[in-house]
Amino acid sequence: MKDVFDILSKIKAPQVLDAATGRGDFINILKQRLGHFVRIVGVDSNPKTVEHAQNLFPEDEVEIYQMNLEELNFVDDHFDLVTISNALHHLANVELVLAELLRVLKPGGHLLISEMYQDGVQTDAQRTHIMMHHWVARVDQRFGIDHFETFERQQIIDKIKSLGLTDLKIKDYYVPVNNPKDAQNCENLKRNYNGILKRIDSLEDSQSLVVEGEEIQKRIQDYGCAPASRIMILGTKPLNQSTD
Numbered sequence: 001m002k003d004v005f006d007i008l009s010k011i012k013a014p015q016v017l018d019a020a021t022g023r024g025d026f027i028n029i030l031k032q033r034l035g036h037f038v039r040i041v042g043v044d045s046n047p048k049t050v051e052h053a054q055n056l057f058p059e060d061e062v063e064i065y066q067m068n069l070e071e072l073n074f075v076d077d078h079f080d081l082v083t084i085s086n087a088l089h090h091l092a093n094v095e096l097v098l099a100e101l102l103r104v105l106k107p108g109g110h111l112l113i114s115e116m117y118q119d120g121v122q123t124d125a126q127r128t129h130i131m132m133h134h135w136v137a138r139v140d141q142r143f144g145i146d147h148f149e150t151f152e153r154q155q156i157i158d159k160i161k162s163l164g165l166t167d168l169k170i171k172d173y174y175v176p177v178n179n180p181k182d183a184q185n186c187e188n189l190k191r192n193y194n195g196i197l198k199r200i201d202s203l204e205d206s207q208s209l210v211v212e213g214e215e216i217q218k219r220i221q222d223y224g225c226a227p228a229s230r231i232m233i234l235g236t237k238p239l240n241q242s243t244d
């Protein structure tokens with residue numbers, strides 16, 4: 001985790017946009033690791049996470065807004081760095097959002113994507129995490145929330161390559177876990193699991209989701225859990241690609 005974001009220390013980006021900022025976890029990484037910044041703007045469509053992030057970052061240099069990534073309220077060519085972490089599989093229209101992120105990025109500015117993927121070599125404990133993720137996505141969908149299965153690694157690469165960025169840097173990474181069955185590793189997953197079961201309770205025709213949940217609980221016991229592998233892609237918007 002440390003090494004893959006070392007690349008941020010070489011980036012001097014006065015104006016930064018963290019898209020789909022959620023509770024602001026990636027803003028913390030940006031604050032700690034960026035070589036230089038003046039202002040970090042985080043945007044998300046969920047009013048609850050926006051409120052959480054606004055409380056988390058009271059400082060002037062971080063601003064959090066509720067906004068739809070499909071229609072960003074920023075002028076063209078504005079940001080020096082645009083980031084989107086763990087959110088591509090939450091988007092109803094990935095292509096439209098990526099085009100918007102590119103629109104607000106300055107020519108010569110950087111786009112950074114970090115995203116977990118579902119294929120490749122993953123341990124049994126990592127597969128528990130992926131299965132859990134897909135289960136939560138199916139439950140969210142039943143409540144009308146955009147959340148989809150995670151992408152395959154190559155699908156993510158293809159989406160980003162189609163943007164025409166230059167100097168693409170692609171790195172795979174994962175958070176190492178010594179003992180996947182260690183109760184602490186699974187604590188978050190178990191907490192989420194219990195919350196999801198409660199949500200399923202209120203649904204009609206939820207038998208298949210309950211069965212899927214039971215399989216995941218058995219996996220947590222048998223294999224434990226560890227975060228799935230992720231890909232980090234960094235690219236530069238070509239100087240001749242101004243949106244003006």
Ligand SMILES: C[S@@+](CC[C@H](N)C(=O)[O-])C[C@H]1O[C@@H](n2cnc3c(N)ncnc32)[C@H](O)[C@@H]1O
Nearest residue numbers: 020021022025026044045046068069085087090
């Ligand atoms: C898993 S969270 C992001 C986590 C965060 N970036 C991080 O790395 O910790 C995914 C976020 O995408 C947001 N989202 C999904 N579709 C969106 C859209 N069209 N516009 C803005 N935010 C969106 C959701 O509200 C959710 O907070």
